[in-house]
Amino acid sequence: MTDYAGLLKALTEGGVEFILIGGMAAAFHGSIRSTADVDVVYRRTPENMQRLAGSLSRIHPSLRGAPPGLPFRFDVRTIQQGLNFTLSTDLGPVDLLGEVVGGGTYEALLPHTSIGNVVGVECRCVELDTLIHLKRAAGRPKDLEALAELEALREERQGR
Amino acid sequence: MTESDTTSERSSMDDVIDIYKRDVDRTLLREHLKMTVEQRFERFLALMKFLEELRAAGKSARTHQ
Numbered sequence: 014m015t016d017y018a019g020l021l022k023a024l025t026e027g028g029v030e031f032i033l034i035g036g037m038a039a040a041f042h043g044s045i046r047s048t049a050d051v052d053v054v055y056r057r058t059p060e061n062m063q064r065l066a067g068s069l070s071r072i073h074p075s076l077r078g079a080p081p082g083l084p085f086r087f088d089v090r091t092i093q094q095g096l097n098f099t100l101s102t103d104l105g106p107v108d109l110l111g112e113v114v115g116g117g118t119y120e121a122l123l124p125h126t127s128i129g130n131v132v133g134v135e136c137r138c139v140e141l142d143t144l145i146h147l148k149r150a151a152g153r154p155k156d157l158e159a160l161a162e163l164e165a166l167r168e169e170r171q172g173r
Numbered sequence: 174m175t176e177s178d179t180t181s182e183r184s185s186m187d188d189v190i191d192i193y194k195r196d197v198d199r200t201l202l203r204e205h206l207k208m209t210v211e212q213r214f215e216r217f218l219a220l221m222k223f224l225e226e227l228r229a230a231g232k233s234a235r236t237h238q
Contacts, residue, residue, distance in 0.1 A: 017221075041213075043206050045220075133214075157186065164194060165194055165202060
């Protein structure tokens with residue numbers, strides 16, 4: 014089972030600047046759906062990429078779905094040359110996004126976030142309206158049911 | 174960046190979402206919204222643990238068939 018708190022702690026204790034999106038953010042806002050991975054948008058500054066590489070090196074990241082034994086080194090150079098990474102780690106799957114469809118970079122999303130306690134870890138989480146916007150922009154059929162729940166949550170919060 | 178930036182007109186996506194929305198159990202959502210974030214995540218982790226145990230039980234049952 015994914016160690017959600019462990020993954021978030023690895024990032025926060027390493028000083029990584031990131032924003033939680035996806036299913037965990039949905040759970041933060043009241044969703045009752047399950048999710049197996051942790052999705053984050055990370056800041057693409059040289060310092061933050063260094064912290065990201067350092068933090069994840071302790072939990073042995075590998076490319077999710079890649080053939081076993083495929084050489085992969087998650088270091089600053091790899092992060093600089095790539096953008097979005099879907100990784101497996103000792104603590105479970107994590108998706109690291111340098112940019113997200115509909116939301117852009119960490120800096121663009123930052124004004125649409127708040128800090129909250131997620132599975133016991135203080136971290137920055139995308140706001141409900143923006144989460145809905147991101148899922149709509151992604152336009153994936155698998156998100157439509159989740160979108161219905163998120164929009165219902167927003168209506169409930171607004172007393173509709 | 175708001176939802177209205179990209180969704181000023183209704184699309185076929187809205188129609189599908191509206192159909193799914195009919196089946197959202199709002200009583201569960203209301204119960205969830207009464208909880209603190211910490212309580213919600215306690216429930217989330219319990220659910221994920223339960224699902225993991227259920228998967229393991231199913232796998233075990235299949236291997237013993």
